[in-house]
Amino acid sequence: MDIKKLGVVGAGAMGNGIAQLAAQIGCNVVMRDIEDAFIERGMKNIDRFLSKSVEKGKLESKEKDAILGRITGTTDMSRLKDVDFVIEAVIEDLELKKSVFKELEELCRPEVVLASNTSSMSLTEIAAATKRPENVCGMHFFNPVPLMRLVEVIRGYATSDETVAITTDLAKKMGKTTVEVKKDSPGFIVNRIMIPHMVEAIKIVEEGIATKEDVDIAVKNGLNYPMGPFELMDLTGIDICYFVNEYFHKELNKELKWVSPNLFKTMIRAGKLGRKTGEGWYDYSK
Helix, strand or coil: CCCEEEEEECCCCHHHHHHHHHHHHEEEEEEECCCHHHHHHHHHHHHCCCCHHHHHHCCCCCHHHHHHHHHECCCCCHHCCCCCCEEECCCCCCHHHHHHHHHHHHHHHCCCCCECCCCCCCCCHHHHHCCCCEEEEECCCCCCCCCCEEEEEEEECCCHHHHHHHHHHHHHHHCCCEEEEECCCCCCCCHHHHHHHHHHHHHHCCCCCCHHHHHHHHHHHHHHCCCCHHHHHHHCCCHHHHHHHHHHHCCCCCCHHHHCCCCHHHHHCCCEEEHHHHHHHHHECC
């Protein structure tokens, strides 16, 4: 399938990063969100990233202008009616995602792939909100989208081979390495492995075994990870990590290993969610 026009639902960190990548490979992009303020913030983030690329000599100024010129922001969902491919990137709320897909299914042409950037939730359940579950799949990017190399392509129960092939091809055109998740399971590959690391890191601090700083140093130098678990939670959003872990606990037989530590909950209640709020495990306000 020749994807010339791509829709992105959600202009947050993930959505604007996806919109930028699509525009960089020549697609015209419609980026939709519920408020103009969200659209403006998303466009500013794209502009900031591209400007840094120009400063570093990785991009010419005219190329930056061309990329930005291919992205249209809107609060009107009907502007996505003629796109060739859609990627949903709204918050991790299953009912919200289902309502978005139901609306997209009514708007978009029958052959259009409807992909979700969900990091953990059931593609089968999301697809069931539509009358074309064979055209629904997961396309899970990682934050920051323009820099992280991986995309997980996830099958729902009814996802067709053609849908997987189209989605994989698009991700590769965006310069990504892809993996296929053949069975719809909470957390897919990366989060299924990553979240337990985070939970154990919090428990180590909660039990007084080590400081968060030393846990991060140990993981970076002992496991050769680029970031420690506390640094990564601050980047991703502590609330998102918490909600994913709670979803795992609900879906994966309520195993004890998925029980959120009290310190995890305390951080949420205190509003210390990471970089986006200026403070999480570390202080970013200075």
